Amino acid sequence: MDGLDLLSLCKINFETMFSDVFALVYLSTSLVAFDKARINELAQHASEKNKRLKISGYLCFKDGLFFQYLEGNQGNVVGLMDQIEKDSRHEVLNLIHIGNIKERKFRGWDMRYLEDGELKNMQLEDMFKWIITSMKTEIMAYESLKENIQKMIQQIVLLRRKKLIS
Numbered sequence: 001m002d003g004l005d006l007l008s009l010c011k012i013n014f015e016t017m018f019s020d021v022f023a024l025v026y027l028s029t030s031l032v033a034f035d036k037a038r039i040n041e042l043a044q045h046a047s048e049k050n051k052r053l054k055i056s057g058y059l060c061f062k063d064g065l066f067f068q069y070l071e072g073n074q075g076n077v078v079g080l081m082d083q084i085e086k087d088s089r090h091e092v093l094n095l096i097h098i099g100n101i102k103e104r105k106f107r108g109w110d111m112r113y114l115e116d117g118e119l120k121n122m123q124l125e126d127m128f129k130w131i132i133t134s135m136k137t138e139i140m141a142y143e144s145l146k147e148n149i150q151k152m153i154q155q156i157v158l159l160r161r162k163k164l165i166s
């Protein structure tokens, strides 16, 4: 193991032992037209900035709605979320604090844009649609909604672990 590997390992263990990993999700509606190029541009900029802030997560976009999962240092995540909320290209409809989690779930995904087809391939399309509807209409109790979102997140983690998505 070279020095750099050892350093990375120490960083991972430090984060695991003294976890201050905080996660949130939100649903927003786009206020401007987003085509593929515009989304890719947004995801690219987000990815670069998130890398600097050590924030990981993913972004989905379907039928004019964004769903984003963010995790990292609480101050950084909340600070970024404040900025995202002020972005005039969309309007946040529902923001859910998952809270402190034991460890980062999406290490390496600075901001992964999960395309529609990928959700379909992961057989998560129905679950995703149902979560989005629940977040939009707020018909489900907050805690149950949070639980279901966590299940979906865990499902993506498992698929990633099995290398069915990278």
Ligand SMILES: Cc1cc2nc3c(=O)[nH]c(=O)nc-3n(C[C@H](O)[C@H](O)[C@H](O)COP(=O)(O)O)c2cc1C
Residues within 6 Å of the ligand: 028, 042, 045, 046, 047, 049, 050, 059, 066, 068, 080, 083, 084, 085, 087, 089, 090, 111
């Ligand atoms: C749906 C949506 C998701 C976004 N997600 C991120 C993100 O994960 N990270 C990020 O830095 N900016 C994200 N942005 C952009 C921010 O709102 C903001 O424009 C950007 O952080 C400003 O970057 P700057 O400080 O380099 O000017 C997102 C914007 C939208 C509309």
